[in-house]
Structures are given as C-alpha cells and as structure tokens.
Amino acid sequence: MFSSKVQLQKRTPENGTDRESYLTLLVDEYINKESTESKCQVLANxxxxxxxxxxxxxxxxxxxxxxxxxxxxxxNNGTLLHFAAAGLSNLCIDPENVEYVLKHADLKIISTLLKSSHSETVAEAITIFIYLYHSHAKSAVESLNIIQDIQSLTNSENKVISNLANIFIDDVNKGHCANN
Incomplete structure (x- = not known):
C-alpha cells in the first residue's frame, strides 16, 4: 500500500528512525556485508x-x-540479480528514476537478464522494458535487439513470462501502427 508523508510520520516513533535514515543504514549494511546471504536479505529489503x-x-x-x-x-549471483532487477522494476515507473537508469545503467546489461535461468528475473527484466518503452526511453529500447529477445519469450511455457512478453510486443505493435 502506498504511503503519504503524514502516514510515515504517524508510524515513526518519536525517537524512531525516519525512512531516509533507515534506508541509509540498509545501504551501509549492504556495502559492509561480506556474506552473499546477508547481501541478498538487505537487497530484498x-x-x-x-x-x-x-x-x-x-x-x-x-x-x-x-x-x-x-x-x-x-x-553473477542469481538471487542478487533478481532483487536488483525487482528494485529497478519497481522504480522504473518514475520518470526521474528512468532518467537515472538511462544515464548510469547499460540497457544491454539489463537485456542479458532476459536470458536468465530464474523466471522471476526474466519477468522483472520484461517489466523494466515495458516501463522504459512507455517512457522517453522508447528509442533506446528500440535501438537494441530487446524487441526480438522479448518476442522470443512470447511462447514461453511460463505463463507470467509469456503474458508479460505479449504485453510488451502488443505495446510495440500499437506504437508502430500509430507511427504509420
């Protein structure tokens, strides 16, 4: 459920840690952990x-x-990649986050997730590209082989992957029809 700043303030105890401070603690914890299991837990959070x-x-x-x-x-740890992709997927609906991803990430790296053996990671990657395609990053997505890669997933036995891939391809086809 989405929160408002007022709701966050009400839920934060008087001497409690605010949201930004807590996220800072999580970032520090991720950076300073050596155990992959601990890093996975923090990244999931x-x-x-x-x-x-x-x-x-x-x-x-x-x-x-x-x-x-x-x-x-x-x-190259599949669980870490899954949580990173899930985080980006959650963030790419926001234009400022999309801009940041375009500036600092390589879409080719995100596209490699489409070939992951972890179905959840593939689904997150497709979702990222759906959001990017609907943003000002449409031309960046079209310039790579991402459309062909996702097209190949439309017949996946995994229904989540197949459905997401078909949504993406339908969006691309609607975009091309509108341009003709």
Whole structure:
C-alpha cells in the first residue's frame, strides 16, 4: 500500500528512525556485508522499499539505485540479480528514476537478464522494458535487439513470462501502427 508523508510520520516513533535514515543504514549494511546471504536479505529489503513512490527521493538520495545498477553490472549471483532487477522494476515507473537508469545503467546489461535461468528475473527484466518503452526511453529500447529477445519469450511455457512478453510486443505493435 502506498504511503503519504503524514502516514510515515504517524508510524515513526518519536525517537524512531525516519525512512531516509533507515534506508541509509540498509545501504551501509549492504556495502559492509561480506556474506552473499546477508547481501541478498538487505537487497530484498531495498527492493521492497522501491515499491512505494514515497520512497523514490530517499532511494535516489542515499544511493539505492546505484546499488541496484552495481549489482546488475558486477554480480553473477542469481538471487542478487533478481532483487536488483525487482528494485529497478519497481522504480522504473518514475520518470526521474528512468532518467537515472538511462544515464548510469547499460540497457544491454539489463537485456542479458532476459536470458536468465530464474523466471522471476526474466519477468522483472520484461517489466523494466515495458516501463522504459512507455517512457522517453522508447528509442533506446528500440535501438537494441530487446524487441526480438522479448518476442522470443512470447511462447514461453511460463505463463507470467509469456503474458508479460505479449504485453510488451502488443505495446510495440500499437506504437508502430500509430507511427504509420
């Protein structure tokens, strides 16, 4: 459920940690943990915070987007990649976050997630591209082989992947029809 600043203030105890401070603690914890299991847990928490638009400014300010992008560029652990993709998927509905992703991430790296053996990660990657396609990043998405890669997923045995891929391809086809 989405929150308002007033609701957040009401739920924060008088001497409690505010949302931005808590996210900062999570970022520090992720950076300082050595255990992959601990990093996965913290990254899952960060991805959950990315669900609520009230957190977007905090997420940008404390470097959560940078962590998600760093994981996508540098990690090969499937669980870490899944949580980073989930976090970006949650954030890419916001134009400022899209701009940040376009500036600091490589869409080719995100497109490699379409070939992941983890179905949830593939679904998150398709969702990222759906949001990017509906933003000012449409031409960046069209310039790569992403459309063909997602087209190949429309017949996936996994219904979530198949449905998301078909939604994306339908959106592309509607966009091309509108341009003709």
């Amino acid at each position: 960060l991805a959950n915070f990315a669900y609520d638009p009230i957190n977007y400014d905090f997420i940008r300010d404390v470097g959560v987007l940078d962590i998600f992008i760093h994981v996508l560029k540098n990690e």
